Amino acid sequence: MITYRTSRRTKGFGNIVVLILHVFTVKGGMEFKTRVKNESDIEEWEKSEAYDDYIGFITAMNKSVTAIPLNKTLILSDEIKKFLRILNMIDDWITEVEPLKESCRFGNKAFSTFYNLLKMRLSDILSNEILLDDQQYVTELTAYIVDSFGNPTRIDYGTGHELSFCMFLCGLYKINILKQSDSKATVNVLFSRYLEIVRRLQLRYQMEPAGSHGAWSLDDYQFVPFIWGSAQLIENPDLNPNLFVDEKVVQLFKSKYMFLGCIDFIMQVKKGVFHEHSNQLWNISGVQSWNKINEGLIKMYKKEVLGKFPIIQHVPFGKIFQFKQCDKKKTFATSSTIKVSSQSLLEKLKKPDTLEPNIINK
Amino acid sequence: MPEWENWFEIAKQCKYLPENDLKKLCQIVCDLLIEEANIQPVSTPVTVCGDIHGQFYDLEELFRNGGQVPDTNYVFMGDFVDRGYYSLESLTRLLTLKAKWPHRITLLRGNHESRQITQVYGFYDECMNKYGNANVWKECCKVFDLLSISALIDEEVFCVHGGLSPDISTLDQIRVIERNQEIPYKGAFCDLVWSDPEDIDKWTISPRGAGWLFGSKITEEFMEKNQLELICRAHQLVNEGYKYMFNDKLVTIWSAPNYCYRCGNVASIMEFSSVHNRKPILFNAVPDDQRVIPDKAATPYFL
Numbered sequence: 001m002i003t004y005r006t007s008r009r010t011k012g013f014g015n016i017v018v019l020i021l022h023v024f025t026v027k028g029g030m031e032f033k034t035r036v037k038n039e040s041d042i043e044e045w046e047k048s049e050a051y052d053d054y055i056g057f058i059t060a061m062n063k064s065v066t067a068i069p070l071n072k073t074l075i076l077s078d079e080i081k082k083f084l085r086i087l088n089m090i091d092d093w094i095t096e097v098e099p100l101k102e103s104c105r106f107g108n109k110a111f112s113t114f115y116n117l118l119k120m121r122l123s124d125i126l127s128n129e130i131l132l133d134d135q136q137y138v139t140e141l142t143a144y145i146v147d148s149f150g151n152p153t154r155i156d157y158g159t160g161h162e163l164s165f166c167m168f169l170c171g172l173y174k175i176n177i178l179k180q181s182d183s184k185a186t187v188n189v190l191f192s193r194y195l196e197i198v199r200r201l202q203l204r205y206q207m208e209p210a211g212s213h214g215a216w217s218l219d220d221y222q223f224v225p226f227i228w229g230s231a232q233l234i235e236n237p238d239l240n241p242n243l244f245v246d247e248k249v250v251q252l253f254k255s256k257y258m259f260l261g262c263i264d265f266i267m268q269v270k271k272g273v274f275h276e277h278s279n280q281l282w283n284i285s286g287v288q289s290w291n292k293i294n295e296g297l298i299k300m301y302k303k304e305v306l307g308k309f310p311i312i313q314h315v316p317f318g319k320i321f322q323f324k325q326c327d328k329k330k331t332f333a334t335s336s337t338i339k340v341s342s343q344s345l346l347e348k349l350k351k352p353d354t355l356e357p358n359i360i361n362k
Numbered sequence: 363m364p365e366w367e368n369w370f371e372i373a374k375q376c377k378y379l380p381e382n383d384l385k386k387l388c389q390i391v392c393d394l395l396i397e398e399a400n401i402q403p404v405s406t407p408v409t410v411c412g413d414i415h416g417q418f419y420d421l422e423e424l425f426r427n428g429g430q431v432p433d434t435n436y437v438f439m440g441d442f443v444d445r446g447y448y449s450l451e452s453l454t455r456l457l458t459l460k461a462k463w464p465h466r467i468t469l470l471r472g473n474h475e476s477r478q479i480t481q482v483y484g485f486y487d488e489c490m491n492k493y494g495n496a497n498v499w500k501e502c503c504k505v506f507d508l509l510s511i512s513a514l515i516d517e518e519v520f521c522v523h524g525g526l527s528p529d530i531s532t533l534d535q536i537r538v539i540e541r542n543q544e545i546p547y548k549g550a551f552c553d554l555v556w557s558d559p560e561d562i563d564k565w566t567i568s569p570r571g572a573g574w575l576f577g578s579k580i581t582e583e584f585m586e587k588n589q590l591e592l593i594c595r596a597h598q599l600v601n602e603g604y605k606y607m608f609n610d611k612l613v614t615i616w617s618a619p620n621y622c623y624r625c626g627n628v629a630s631i632m633e634f635s636s637v638h639n640r641k642p643i644l645f646n647a648v649p650d651d652q653r654v655i656p657d658k659a660a661t662p663y664f665l
Contacts, residue, residue, distance in 0.1 A: 271620055
């Protein structure tokens with residue numbers, strides 16, 4: 001909870017970008033670099049293919065987990081299992097790195113050790129696990145996942161890091177590693193596991209909220225689990241929105257619904273009254289339906305996260321996420337550089353799940 | 363009876379003023395602040411306070427512990443707004459006190475009293491939520507621009523929000539800063555509200571991306587040259603409320619208990635009867651059951 005000047009927040013990610021640019025210069029590939037340099041570039045980002053792909057991904061996943069709680073059994077594809085294994089490995093690496101005993105004002109410096117481990121190991125693992133002719137895809141995906149767990153210099157974590165993880169997931173769809181049938185598990189298994197890991201990091205290394213608007217933020221650290229979590233709650237038989245601030249209800253349903261899991265974590269780490277420390281959520285508990293909450297959160301995410309320069313200035317664009325203007329309404333995963341069927345993944349995901357071979361009702 | 367008498371009563375109840383009244387209040391305070399010096403002279407007895415960060419109930423607890431204005435004189439070393447839920451109410455409370463007893467309360471500028479920072483850390487969003495437009499925020503920023511940079515108690519205790527600057531070796535150099543502006547990205551003015559003391563000798567780059575980390579030797583030289591007894595500053599959370607460094611030549615004072623609703627820390631203020639006779643007063647966050655629950659507001663995204 002230290003204040004940083006926003007305009008010079010480039011340290012952590014800069015290193016990776018420099019490294020990657022070096023690789024690309026050697027191989028002569030497409031540049032992978034940050035493109036939003038000042039406030040006025042935000043408009044260009046919002047018109048880019050990358051933005052269109054990303055929003056397509058968020059809404060497609062949102063649709064896929066609508067009314068699907070976490071305890072619904074899903075049969076996992078080999079690809080989902082593979083990435084779950086990688087996340088489990090990351091969790092083990094946290095165990096390897098003990099927090100330093102000294103009291104650290106700016107978060108525990110052992111996080112930097114963890115981060116270096118992560119950067120080093122993930123690069124090898126992804127090269128072995130993602131078998132593609134084009135090494136640039138692997139390099140870009142590695143950069144996104146490495147940046148998903150927080151900043152090693154400032155020892156903070158926020159919605160920018162969460163965005164990076166979602167770009168990693170979205171990238172896996174764009175290069176056709178994950179398929180439409182993986183979408184429920186992408187949220188309920190992979191993203192859910194990711195949340196456990198970043199929460200563990202936040203607590204273990206006393207990570208600070210990155211650029212949090214204090215009591216006026218939705219949450220100190222996350223945004224996306226509130227979106228997808230509220231989708232899970234649409235037409236649920238268990239609770240109306242006004243009950244999610246009730247501690248007993250939270251305890252009862254925190255494992256079933258991602259949204260309630262988020263509220264549980266807030267109640268663990270915050271001291272004081274809910275309406276004061278989490279006023280936005282307090283207000284949202286007054287909204288009539290989960291459907292309205294879900295729609296509102298997507299609007300809010302576009303404006304308060306994707307529309308913010310301090311966050312987007314750190315995002316690199318390249319071959320997977322292209323910064324060029326999105327001319328026609330091509331959506332998610334129809335990038336011209338990648339051979340996929342002409343129908344966009346978003347379109348595919350919109351279709352009713354007629355097959356459901358991967359899903360068994362409990 | 364001047365109209366701010368009424369505002370004073372409203373502000374005490376953790377309420378905010380109608381837009382036009384707050385604008386008038388800002389103007390009254392601006393007219394007072396413009397007369398103050400960059401280093402505002404203050405005399406003992408006086409009580410020095412650190413960051414508040416929109417914690418209205420805890421600000422009232424501070425007054426209950428330190429004494430009400432005008433019975434006690436105060437120096438507030440900045441960071442009144444951001445992070446907490448009641449930045450607007452806390453700032454309004456301090457501004458009404460300033461309007462009513464300008465010589466009993468000295469308000470200094472913190473790094474959060476800035477357009478850029480308030481847009482990231484909450485105060486801007488709060489004004490938008492509570493007023494539905496940015497007019498009040500703009501007026502408040504004009505007040506911020508006029509806040510004094512530092513205070514000097516009995517010519518020997520230097521109070522500033524952050525710390526020292528490599529561009530400043532004498533107090534006279536502070537006196538000539540053009541302070542009526544947004545806090546710059548670098549340079550003396552920026553450093554004074556952004557720097558932190560550290561267990562080093564001289565200067566190091568700050569992890570905050572603004573200001574510097576300054577060490578014991580630097581501090582010693584600055585104090586000797588300017589014949590100072592103590593530097594009081596805020597800007598960094600101290601779990602114990604206050605912390606002396608550099609052979610007790612510098613003290614950090616932190617006045618936001620349970621900072622960010624998560625740190626569980628105690629807060630403090632420092633009561634000076636004279637330069638050498640001072641005592642810290644510790645206080646805790648106001649318990650949950652003494653805070654009023656606001657109505658659920660309809661946020662535009664969800665309509």
